[in-house]
Amino acid sequence: MPSLFLTTQGSHVRKEGERLIVEKDDEVLAEIPCLKIDTVVVYGLVHFTAPALFELLDQGIELAFLTLSGKLRGQLTPGKARNTPLRMTQFRRADDAAFCLGFAREVVRAKVANTLALVKRFRANHPERPEKPVAELERALARLDSVASLDELRGVEGGAAACAFEALEWRIAPEWGFHGRNRRPPRDPMNALLSFGYVLVGNELQSLLDAMGFDPFVGFYHQVDYGRPSLALDLLEELRPALVDRFSANLLNLGALSKDDFTSTPQRGCFLKPEGLKKYFAAYQRELNEPIALPGEAEGTLSFREIFRRQAERLAKHLLQGEPYAGFRYPC
DSSP, rough: OOEEOOTTTEEEEEEEEEEEEEEEEEEEEEEEEEEGGSEEESSSSEEEEEHHHHHHHHHTTTTEEEESSSSSEEOOOOOOOOOHHHHHHHHHHHTTTHHHHHHHHHHHHHHHHHHHHHHHHHHOOOTTTTTHHHHHHHHHHHGGGGOOOOHHHHHHEEEEEOOOHHHHHHSSSSSGOOOOOOOSSSHHHHHHHHHHHHHHHHHHHHHHHHHHHTTTOSSSSSSSOOOOOOHHHHHHHHHHHIIIIHOOOOOOTTTTTGGGEEETTTTTTTEOOHHHHHHHHHHHHHHHSSEEOOTTTTTOOHHHHHHHHHHHHHHHHHHOOOOOOOOOOOOO
């Protein structure tokens, strides 16, 4: 089911039966049946009545609260039955260095392979671009089997990420001012979209993992750190290039967003205006629900939201049944 994105500043959300009513200045902006949503994402200042919050929790609907600049403040999560055997196995495996390295290696392999495939596709249409990032990504893939620790793996992944952003710079028109990754705060529209996309996809993965009985804060590649959803970040890694990076570049290159859709301040950096947010969320929903052909895979066709669940299910089988974990490969 789709997510509901609430962006109108100063609006109020109340409950009427099993529907959410969104209002502002005595005008009804939307009426949404709770049965048609599984997540609510609140951007900025949106007010909820207590009955509306209780209805969402009773319906098992997650709420995520973001600041105007796209930073995740926190989540309101319904009480769920916990999959105790899965969590106990997850906790044991998190202390198993060999297991963590094996899983993390496959995650990074999928991330680098997805990046390489996208870069090769771009260079096929623009052969004048240098081949250096392709060669370095291929070397990174070749090195993965020989890494002996998570720190060494992070070094390989970091070098591959630098190549990825160098190649991504080719794809963005110069007027957007993208010259590599920057954040906290992002200083240009492309970096604003990257940061925002990582937060949104990471939040979806965190909610999904929690609903399936995982502890989303106990990861294997991203080690435990206070307040960090490490396991969600693990699964996010292989999705970054194929989903967020590609989608963000397309929004700018295809004219779905304009410079007027962004604003910038020294404190918060560059971020989307309210009208730009509406365009973004509409495109984001389409992107996550669009069927993707997966040649050679049993499922045949899946949307990204279905891929999120499939990867989480693969991880559960990896933990509980010892089945090899297969990272997501974007078809290029």
